Amino acid sequence: MPSENAPENAIEIRDVTKRYAGTRKAPPKEALRGLSFDVPQGQVFGLLGPNGAGKSTLINIMAGLVTKTSGTISIWGHDIDHDHRNAKLNIGIVPQEIVFDPFFTPFEVLENQGGMYGVAKHLRRSEELLRAVHLSDKRNAYARTLSGGMKRRLLIAKAMVHSPPILVLDEPTAGVDVELRRQLWELVQQLNHEGVTVVLTTHYLEEAEQLCDRIAIINHGQLIANKPTRELVGLMGEKVVAVTVDRDITALPADPRFRKCVKAGERVIEVTYDKAEMTAGQVLGLLQDQGFTVEDVSTREADLEDVFVQLTSAAA
Numbered sequence: 001m002p003s004e005n006a007p008e009n010a011i012e013i014r015d016v017t018k019r020y021a022g023t024r025k026a027p028p029k030e031a032l033r034g035l036s037f038d039v040p041q042g043q044v045f046g047l048l049g050p051n052g053a054g055k056s057t058l059i060n061i062m063a064g065l066v067t068k069t070s071g072t073i074s075i076w077g078h079d080i081d082h083d084h085r086n087a088k089l090n091i092g093i094v095p096q097e098i099v100f101d102p103f104f105t106p107f108e109v110l111e112n113q114g115g116m117y118g119v120a121k122h123l124r125r126s127e128e129l130l131r132a133v134h135l136s137d138k139r140n141a142y143a144r145t146l147s148g149g150m151k152r153r154l155l156i157a158k159a160m161v162h163s164p165p166i167l168v169l170d171e172p173t174a175g176v177d178v179e180l181r182r183q184l185w186e187l188v189q190q191l192n193h194e195g196v197t198v199v200l201t202t203h204y205l206e207e208a209e210q211l212c213d214r215i216a217i218i219n220h221g222q223l224i225a226n227k228p229t230r231e232l233v234g235l236m237g238e239k240v241v242a243v244t245v246d247r248d249i250t251a252l253p254a255d256p257r258f259r260k261c262v263k264a265g266e267r268v269i270e271v272t273y274d275k276a277e278m279t280a281g282q283v284l285g286l287l288q289d290q291g292f293t294v295e296d297v298s299t300r301e302a303d304l305e306d307v308f309v310q311l312t313s314a315a316a
């Protein structure tokens, strides 16, 4: 857990590039193109981006599984190249893929990992960690008999055996049902309340919006946003109005002030507009002027998904 002399930034990433060498079948790939950002200490930090944006590459570099081409990364004040040991001791990484020896029990998995990190037997926290991830009753079950969700929780415990102040989770809730996702969120929040800085990648924007204090968005190996979540969501001051009309839609209404106008159902038109430029009433007025009879209306603030789509499509 974090000590009194915690650095201001848990992680500092500077000008990091990664070029995967080409093969006979595939050309070389610039997976990261000069990435720089900080992960402030004590936060839950979301790393988002479309498939192939470079998130796993970055995490794998931090985990020591992939070698970066250039740039520097400092973990809890320790450069991963020059002070590899201390950098490694200060981070716990939960990989995307579930890999365990199927014949070890959860207790043994944690004990073995503790041994690998040189944690003295009397300082090991295996029982405490099993309790924290609600797996005490599976203490002696073979890992292969655990459900997918239990395995994910065990992976989190495994990443915490050496009590690192930073926990990185690569897609922790991919393919996990809603109930279990909530449980994992609670676990992440609990660890964060205990002082652990959490970095997570996710495809669930709702998850990022709920959990993360700050969000960085990567696209094509470059940073395209890095802001407090609330600021990011409110970034464009956009609002969305969904209008149900009285007949099937053959042509969409148009106005230069509409940020976006799409067909969201047989008879539903969704218009995104900037609150500073117009009101929902004006949107409805314009629709009526263009021959649509409005039957029902609902409005919502733009959410992270709208922001994400806008940013990543603008940078495409």
Ligand SMILES: Nc1ncnc2c1ncn2[C@@H]1O[C@H](COP(=O)(O)OP(=O)(O)OP(=O)(O)O)[C@@H](O)[C@H]1O
Pocket: 020, 021, 029, 030, 031, 049, 050, 051, 052, 053, 054, 055, 056, 057, 058
């Ligand atoms: N070992 C590799 N060799 C060559 N190219 C790779 C390798 N690993 C990843 N890439 C490429 O680098 C780019 C970034 O991949 P990466 O897995 O980091 O993306 P990601 O953001 O984690 O995506 P996802 O959300 O799908 O996991 C992709 O174009 C990918 O095809």
